[in-house]
Amino acid sequence: MESKKHVFTPMEKKCFLDIIKKYRTVVENKETDGASLRIKNETWSKISAEYNASPHASSQATTKQLRRLWMNLKQRRREALKKEREHRLATGEGSTISDATFDSDIAKVEPAFGMDTDIDSDTVLATTIAQTQQTALAGQRQTDSILEGGDEDRQMRAEKHEMEMKILHYQLREAKAKAELAELILKQKKLCCSDLTS
Template sequence: MEKKKINFSEEERAVLLDLLSRHRSVVENKRTDAASASRKRDSWKNIEDEFNSRHNVTPRKWTQLKKCWENMKDKWRRRNAEDVRERFATGGGTPPSSEMTDELQRVGDIASHMAVRLPNPCDSDRSRHDAMPGGSQSSNQLCTPSAAALLSQTQDTPLEESGGFGVATLYWLM
């Protein structure tokens, strides 16, 4: 039976993040061809050598370091999803501040491609809530083009002339 592995300390994770920030262009490359896979494996072996050369860390294999990195990215994804859920929660007021730790913020910086959201023109709620923290966009910029066209028509005319649909009503319909 294999002996239980020792958990990564906070200091070891910080060392790993420092090394990954230098090797991120290879390690986080999305290509999966043989040449890229070989470069990734070589890069992970270099990270292993640099990691194990430190005096304050437990010697680790590159597969263990890679698994720790994947676990940190998963933890970042879960925390980010929780932040999005909290931002969408009802109740009004200002959205709660993010509770990302410094370590998780560094993970997000190194693997910055994970934070990119694909635009969806059919999801007006997503764009409105994503724009909330900045707060500098007008209501026309926060909705789909067809809704923006309706809003621009009704904003210039009094409520009686527009058939009863004011900005508040259209905003509610989105």
């Protein structure tokens, strides 16, 4: 009897992502008509068969488990992007966090926040899966390079934000030190004035 819960190792996740990249146009197709769903289900069966045949798979995973893994990976990526954006927009004092972790393999398959893939779903219905993958190859390469550039830009923005937060932190410390110094000087002057009048 199969266990309902399957804990995937990082190597298994990497293997799964390598497999799903080949089928991204079908897996991320937003159409819900019968033909699209049939093609999508057949594709998930192929993904499951490829994954289970892989030497990196420590145990067999069902199609349902792999679909759930894919949904969880996409959700974690969205949450990481959201956290990174919130961190970038954060102001004030507090601890700085490093750039949220991004899996570039997921970024290559699932674009961020509602951006549809570059293949129209009608193309998937009109052609076979193999033909669709061949026609999508050029667009996928372009999308991959754009997404990789986006990750580099995101990393640079995060580093810049972290440096700005450090500068603000040091400026705040400097301002506090100056205020304390001014307070000490004022106390000294009061003591001197009170000694002179006594």
